[in-house]
Amino acid sequence: MAGTKKIVVLGGGYAGISAVLALQKRLGRGEAEIILVNKHDYHYFTTWLHKPAAGTDSADRPKVDIRDIIDPRKVSFRKRDIRRIDTAARTVETDEGDIPYDVLIVALGGEPETFGIPGLAEHAFFIRSLNSARIIREHIERRFAEFRSDESRTELLTFVVGGAGLTGIEFAGELVNRIPELCREHGVDPALVNIYVVEAAPTALPGFDAGLVEHAMEHLKRKGVVFQLGTPVKKCTSEGVEIGEGEFIRAGTVIWAGGIRGNRVLEASGFGTTRGRVAVNAYLQAPGFGDVFVIGDSSMVMNDQGRPWPPSAQIAIQQGEAAARNAIALLRGREMTPFRYVHRGTVASLGRGEAIGSVGRCKVKGLAAAILKTVIDARYLYRIGGVRLVLRKTAFFPHQSR
């Protein structure tokens, strides 16, 4: 393939896989070499991670082998840890050598944003990968076991979720479903368990309809969740969290879901970033780098009000397709198309059989919203892996397969 142009896609998450699928579909035979580079040899559904983290689903379900998704005749896959991008030399530096590129699509996702809050990085857990989900699940189970050996330490049964956005609320929804089972297994009185959701903003689930947010909060409160809204987390220690005006919650587990920043590789490579995210131009290119597209959680795209769209799987998938189209246009010397995000609505799950969501003008809650979430997930599975993947991964009866 000497002389063939190389389109290199970094990251095999929602944005990267979407870009690769569009490239393999649209590029003619021999027109360009497509290379996908990812840390693991599997793609995982980040939007499902709150379930294995709480222990209400298996760690295997959100995972699919990358080779089951891509067409190996058209895409070569490299399992590598990406360290830096050398834009002058047009190479990607990895743990196993450099990979040259002609056009680069960076889709490396995000990292937890701790806003400099002391102690969070050291003492809190973050839901960000399959491995982190496994660690959280094991930690929660260990806390119950530790309590059984010293029942004076009730703080071991206190859980603090920092952040009442999609991730924090979805995790709290799963945790309240897992607690009764853990209490039964360990012979613990459920009344001793405390779950707090602490949020600096005055409301939970920003961007959702106020009535739906109320429904979500009422549902979680009924299951025992205590909300502390308009209350910033000030500090995290091995003993718990300091919140608001000096109140301290003693807790055995702190999960931080308060924000996302871009992947550190972008800053390390000299791209201009705001909280690690690259404010891309209309074609999704990094400003000043015509051969580099940045998409997904590492990018920033403005809405009509001039504010950044919150990072989501939905925008990542649409950006993947758009970046692939523009990368091909660039190679062919054609005009590129500006990216326009079409927001189709969002659904937040609140645990088994319960969710809220809005699609267009339609608002749904309860079981109908939970079914809608399953349909959205199934649609994604169908797109990347056809009926076979839908049947393998769809959790119609989520608690059967743990």
Ligand SMILES: Cc1cc2nc3c(=O)[nH]c(=O)nc-3n(C[C@H](O)[C@H](O)[C@H](O)COP(=O)(O)OP(=O)(O)OC[C@H]3O[C@@H](n4cnc5c(N)ncnc54)[C@H](O)[C@@H]3O)c2cc1C
């Ligand atoms: C618990 C939870 C629930 C969520 N729920 C929703 C939801 O309901 N709806 C919604 O729209 N969004 C939701 N989100 C947000 C959504 O998951 C993200 O916005 C989305 O995953 C972004 O896609 P991405 O492709 O940018 O990043 P990712 O999907 O995170 O993919 C990044 C990829 O890059 C790889 N990578 C990273 N660094 C390196 C490196 N140095 N070298 C090699 N590979 C690397 C990673 O392994 C990964 O495969 C949720 C997020 C969480 C955590």
